[in-house]
Amino acid sequence: MTTEAETDDRDGAAPESSGERSSTPLRRLGSVRLRRRLRARAGAFLGTYVFSSLTKRIVVLNLAGLIALVSGILYLNQFRAGLIDARVQSLLTQGEIIAGAIAASATVDTGAISVDPEKLLELQAGETLAPDSLTSLDFPVNPERVGPVLRRLISPTKTRARIYDPDGLLILDSRHLYSGPQILRFDLPPPEGEEVGMLDRMWQSMKLWMRQGDLPLYQEAGGGDGRIYPEVEAALNGSPASVVRVSQRGELIVSVAVPIQRFRAVLGTLLLSTQGGDIDAIVSAERIAIMRVFLVAAGVMFIMSVLLAGTIAGPVRRLAAAAERVRKGSNSRHEIPDFSDRQDEIGHLARAFRDMTNALYNRMDAIERFAADVAHELKNPLTSLRSAVETLPLAKSDTSRARLMEVIQHDVRRLDRLITDISDASRLDAELSRGNAEVLDVANLLRGVADMSNQRAVETAPRVILTIADVKPEKPGEKAPDKPYEMMGYDSRLAQVINNLIDNARSFSPEGGTVRIGASRKGPRIIVTVDDDGPGIRAEKIERIFERFYTDRPDGEDFGNNSGLGLSISRQIIEAHKGTITAENRTEPDPQTGTRRVTGARFVLSLPAGRPA
Known part of the structure; x- marks a missing residue:
């Protein structure tokens, strides 16, 4: 039969002593109490300085002002308008350069004779037109020659270019320009079942609703008549024009039309337009930068607000605690914290509290002394009166009894006078303070x-x-x-x-x-x-x-x-x-x-x- 000690020895574990077994729960209990104490102190610190009512109000008010400022910057800033103007000027400059290059690539068609029907109708009987008036030089825009030039000039700018002939028909579109070894890439619609998220749709609808009131809605003309665009119509008449539109997704699109001219002859129109969301991406990036600044400013403001609230809430709380101790304390004098070195409202409040407390203590001491004096003064005639009353039955002669009665009457008058004066003195302060x-x-x-x-x-x-x-x-000349x-x-x-x-x-x-x-x-x-x-x-x-x-x-x-x-x-x-x-x-x-x-x-x-x- 093996004992428990032998079993422990065979298992390789030494038996613990009773002292070690009893000290382990004590250590655990001490660590638990320490953790609870630390959590309580941390909670008290957070509740006192960080999440106190005054701290919350200061932080909320400061952050509300900062949020209002940032919201105004994000909503009312002129960055988007300036960006649109800069984009229009950039597209105008780019369009003039590209239109000049396209016009220079146009060639004369010498194998064709064009007859103006209106001039033929203006002829009278027997009149003829000279050969020079029948023929005219024509500079047609050749897509095969213009395409490579347009592709090289448009590719780095990430803009869309379209060329319309003098009749407004589409000749070239940069979306369909490609060379032999290139691979075409088209943005296909999402497959069935994959829809845009609800939040994205709501955001797009909100942007479209906010912008549609001020900007016209963009419509794709395709290969039809380009004259549906007002800027193309103006460019065909020889004047560059620009229009800002909003797409179905609420994105801004800037379009600029520049006439393609050679020898004052309008050969066509170059229409440049930005990609949908191009400007919005830049504005969004700017707003993200503003939000980053806002977050940094909000963090700094939060810390400063907490520190500011600590300089206010902490002293006020100490003053309130001291006032509470004064109210409850009856055996000793409690001092009000001294903030007299602060030249602000907190310092003034602390000085007023100290003066008020000292006045209260002085008044209490005065009342105590007054009560002691009253008791002492009343005790003297009462002692004399008691002695006379006790002696009166022992008086044997009428003279002694008359003398004792005179003492009794004197003491009674003295008591009456004392009580009257004491009553007058005790209610004097109240009457003067209320009157x-x-x-x-x-x-x-x-x-x-x-x-x-x-x-x-x-x-x-x-x-x-x-x-x-x-x-x-007091002085001569004064009244x-x-x-x-x-x-x-x-x-x-x-x-x-x-x-x-x-x-x-x-x-x-x-x-x-x-x-x-x-x-x-x-x-x-x-x-x-x-x-x-x-x-x-x-x-x-x-x-x-x-x-x-x-x-x-x-x-x-x-x-x-x-x-x-x-x-x-x-x-x-x-x-x-x-x-x-x-x-x-x-x-x-x-x-x-x-x-x-x-x-x-x-x-x-x-x-x-x-x-x-």
């Missing part, structure tokens, strides 16, 4: 706000004084603007800013003080200032006062009476009007110390003047 700016007069707006503020104020509150400067021409304080904006929101600054100035000014508002025009900007007589702003706090929920109130003022959103909202409104708002201190020299001392704060608004162009 339509209108033309407004800042001077009239300031007058209305100042009057309303003085009417609402108590007697001890600082009064508001408005000063509007007259606008003078001052009719309405120097006009601008595009939202009057209600600008009035909110002015009221906020007035209330802020009054809160810092002492009793009996003054809040001064000034308006002036500096170039294309309207400058509005709001001054108070307060302690001013600490230098390190000038920028922080515009932050949300930041307050820097005078000592002794109740905490929580301000939400810290007034100046932040004011800056947001002014920036929406493409303006700026800044804060600074007013100073004047101190006569005692010799230094400059702070006399109050000043807020400066700079707004763009004028209507849109």
Whole structure:
């Protein structure tokens, strides 16, 4: 009994190890995955760059223009007309040469006397004709003498020559000229059963239909009267003529008739005609050459179109993919591809996308910070309110309970004020983006706000004084603007800013003080200032006062009476009007110390003047 190993040894094949048997399927699986990956990448490349929608459109439009151009060249070119004219001139020259040679080979027939019957009828009674008038010299065209000459002159030209006598009868036809040792070759009709293909018949019918409207149809006269050809009739009268005809197969045939003359006597007519399809073959060869140029141009245009589409479709696709990542991404910032080095629409689009994305991220960060600030500001009064509520049951005296109730009411008012200001700040951007700016007069707006503020104020509150400067021409000879304080904006929101600054100035000014508002025009900007007589702003706090929920109130003022959103909202409104708002201190020299001392704060608004162009 033999084992499997012994059988393998006898067969001459060594047994494979288990490791080799297991590695073979893995290698095959790896090669299959590699081929699939390569096919997927090739398909993605072709679908992205070569067969993308934009690439197809560019290629189709470019090729359509090239096809229209080539079609116009093939259909409307003057090559065929020029070729026909050149062929006519060539046949005329050739015919004159051959007619001269034939006329020179004609001999005089001296053994014949020809009598003109018309002259005999003109004789009167008793009159006779002189012998000289009875006889005339005749130069007949001898086919035996002319045939060899015609064969030598016609054979290299591949044209058909026919000679007609003065009566229009056919004397010689180059198709039937042959010499003794030559072998005749005739184009016989196809045998029965072999017909011209359908496409060939359709093409011939189409050519005949297209050309028959402009050209006469060619008919074979055979050995009959050659006067059915107009050019032969004209040549018999002594004038060369040419006619272009179309055959039954739609092929062009050019015929030229030249008179054969000797001593001004017309001995006959030489009719030269081209072979059917001769001119069409030349035109077809020219068109084939044009098509070759077209194919080369189309190939170059296809490659250039693909490359052009790649410079457009590739960046656009990368921008779209980046925008999709930005839309889906929530944990990290995704950068938009940078094409700022391109000075074209793609570069402009990339820069706009980057700016838009940065603006979106900044807005998201601002919303996140705003939410955090709101939560922080709301948490403080809620914590105080909860502590007071929890402590209220433990209060033993009416005084303690009254103090706790006062704290509760204060915190509730603070919460109400915070929620109102937060709601106003949160919908401010939406209102400014949805609203339509209108033309407004800042001077009239300031007058209305100042009057309303003085009417609402108590007697001890600082009064508001408005000063509007007259606008003078910037340069001598120029005319001052009719309405120097006009601008595009939202009057209600600008009035909110002015009221906020007035209330802020009054809160810092002492009793009996003054809040001064000034308006002036500096170039294309309207400058509005709001001054108070307060302690001013600490230098390190000038920028922080515009932050949300930041307050820097005078000592002794109740905490929580301000939400810290007034100046932040004011800056947001002014920036929406493409303006700026800044804060600074007013100073004047101190006569005692010799230094400059702070006399109050000043807020400066700079707004763009004028209507849109």
